[in-house]
């Protein structure tokens with residue numbers, strides 16, 4: 001090969017590469033040109049015909065689990081579906097590769113959140129005060145970094161050990177309340193006591209404060225958090241059709257009142273005296289001190305006192321998500337004696353070998369069947385409840401996406417697809433086990449991934465593990481008269497007092 005031939009060959013190769021990059025959107029590439037600039041292809045995703053005013057909102061009609069509609073639409077239109085939800089242009093994204101394209105490869109193109117009136121109102125008219133509903137910003141990055149030290153404590157660090165001690169202490173309180181019901185020959189109203197345990201763990205862990213469980217205003221605080229959690233988890237047509245807002249007025253006023261009461265409680269009973277006595281330069285011991293330190297030191301980006309207050313409120317409210325999840329997991333377990341026996345024998349084997357007789361949060365890798373049960377519960381409750389919004393013009397799987405488009409990532413389908421899972425409707429922890437090891441399939445992403453991923457997932461895993469493990473060590477659990485209680489899939493929030501469970505001491 002002489003120099004001339006070599007030059008010609010290289011030039012041909014470069015022309016070919018350029019042609020391929022122009023064509024490559026047909027193959028679903030990431031839509032960048034040679035200079036890594038985004039090429040915006042006008043290739044619209046397919047979707048059903050829109051109706052006047054409501055657009056495609058009617059596609060959800062008649063579905064008990066609305067996300068099932070997205071999966072059914074995918075059968076007809078493919079993995080990227082264009083929908084006009086009232087006045088909000090939207091895309092439904094199915095398939096793990098497409099979801100990864102949004103969350104990982106192009107995470108910075110899709111890092112905003114919708115601008116629903118409900119969310120604005122909960123945060124004093126400004127959704128940027130919220131950790132989960134704000135758009136991406138330097139402030140959000142700082143808030144996430146600050147929070148991660150506390151929500152993702154390193155194994156056996158001081159925070160980790162503290163979280164463990166607080167969890168076990170509160171578990172004992174939970175167990176004594178169950179024993180009280182047993183002594184009175186009563187079934188147990190599970191949600192209020194799990195809610196109280198999780199609320200206490202969160203307030204003590206994040207703020208180093210604990211409250212008397214008979215304190216009426218503290219009980220109201222926990223109830224208010226859960227009522228808001230329930231409301232936020234319900235879809236509302238008014239999110240997409242603002243002219244319906246007046247019909248939502250009463251409900252929204254109630255939510256506004258609950259969030260106002262929460263703020264007042266936190267202000268008066270948790271944060272104010274800590275703020276006034278905090279000395280700049282001290283090492284923060286808990287999340288509240290990290291926030292106060294940032295505000296008082298006037299670190300960049302500047303955080304207003306109000307923003308810090310909302311961040312604290314948001315994270316304390318996370319206890320409600322954990323409590324709802326624990327209750328759903330217990331219901332799945334109460335319905336299946338074999339799963340229960342498997343967890344119990346795994347827990348007994350571990351505890352018989354050692355002097356520490358509680359299941360600790362650090363035991364997760366030793367109790368893999370218990371872990372698999374929690375993963376199975378997560379699989380069934382997951383939904384695309386926290387949508388993304390395109391923060392710039394982009395593309396997904398080669399389809400055009402305009403800035404401002406709402407993106408539903410159909411993780412419900414990832415978890416319920418017949419092609420990805422065997423008998424997906426069945427509660428079967430063993431699907432996460434293989435050759436005595438825990439396996440996590442690539443398509444199992446219940447907490448999202450990337451820059452907007454869940455900030456509380458470790459707390460969910462630690463607390464659920466410790467509560468479920470210890471409860472099954474102590475008790476057999478069943479439903480009242482063996483009735484088959486319905487545990488809704490594709491959603492996390494459960495009503496205030498959904499079901500009773502019957503506990504019987506094992507020893």
Ligand code: HEM
Pocket residue numbers: 103131132133144151315318319321322325382386387388446447448449451452453454455456457459460492
């Ligand atoms: C079983 C319970 C939970 C599930 C299934 C869950 C799942 C999720 C999912 C799917 C997202 C959206 C991820 C994305 O957009 O890519 C999310 C976001 C978030 N979660 Fe969770 N979560 C749970 C509990 C919690 C708890 C207990 C906390 C707080 C301690 C929490 C804090 C957050 C925050 C702050 C975000 C927003 C992060 C951001 O937008 O930057 N979550 N969660």
